[in-house]
Amino acid sequence: MSQDATRYPPDAGASAYLLTIRGTIAAPSAEAAREIHNATAGAPPNVAAARSMGDLSHGVFVGLHDGTEMLFIDFWNSLSGLGGFFANPDVQAAGDRLFARRDPTVWSVAEGFGNVYLPVPSGRRVTGVGLLRTQVTSVDKAAGAFSAYAGATLNLARTHGLVTHATWLRVPDPGAPATAEVISVDTWLDADAMDAYYEGAHGFDLLGPVFAGAPDTSVWRSAPGDWTEW
Numbered sequence: 746m747s748q749d750a751t752r753y754p755p756d757a758g759a760s761a762y763l764l765t766i767r768g769t770i771a772a773p774s775a776e777a778a779r780e781i782h783n784a785t786a787g788a789p790p791n792v793a794a795a796r797s798m799g800d801l802s803h804g805v806f807v808g809l810h811d812g813t814e815m816l817f818i819d820f821w822n823s824l825s826g827l828g829g830f831f832a833n834p835d836v837q838a839a840g841d842r843l844f845a846r847r848d849p850t851v852w853s854v855a856e857g858f859g860n861v862y863l864p865v866p867s868g869r870r871v872t873g874v875g876l877l878r879t880q881v882t883s884v885d886k887a888a889g890a891f892s893a894y895a896g897a898t899l900n901l902a903r904t905h906g907l908v909t910h911a912t913w914l915r916v917p918d919p920g921a922p923a924t925a926e927v928i929s930v931d932t933w934l935d936a937d938a939m940d941a942y943y944e945g946a947h948g949f950d951l952l953g954p955v956f957a958g959a960p961d962t963s964v965w966r967s968a969p970g971d972w973t974e975w
């Protein structure tokens with residue numbers, strides 16, 4: 746029976762943190778960005794280093810309607826490992842080659858927000874992601890509103906291919922005060938069916954009263970080609 750001899754950070758545990766890195770591609774095309782990514786972040790030694798520091802999953806997406814934007818979605822189970830990994834100058838330099846502009850943000854799961862995790866049918870895979878990012882007037886009030894939204898829309902969303910719906914709270918940067926900022930991340934089996942669903946703005950009347958401003962919404966599809974993911 747094989748054993749894992751990797752030494753993980755001492756705070757690596759059962760709680761997952763979401764890392765989103767959204768930005769504009771610096772390379773002349775998504776294909777050129779893919780080559781840079783696979784030679785840097787996706788190189789086997791660098792993948793092993795990220796995993797040893799708590800990076801559980803890494804997915805790459807491009808804008809459904811804007812091919813100049815790219816999104817990384819990672820799940821980590823060590824905040825110290827995440828911080829240490831991205832403090833590495835080589836990691837920063839690789840990011841500079843990939844992105845002309847980027848916004849890395851860390852999130853912790855928002856309990857009581859109506860999060861849903863459904864199975865992927867056999868032979869299918871996630872190909873679309875929908876994001877909603879916003880400041881809310883109150884985290885407690887937002888929890889009730891987001892739960893009501895999930896309950897009112899879940900059945901219809903599943904018929905369009907919804908797989909997961911999860912809301913996360915922003916983790917403040919070191920030394921910064923906490924903010925009432927949340928992000929909802931939906932994953933879907935089909936990016937076009939996802940887009941059609943969002944066109945209906947289903948349930949947004951339930952969320953509007955807790956938004957502190959206009960939400961930032963965006964839709965994404967799996968990056969084309971052979972990207973190193975895990």
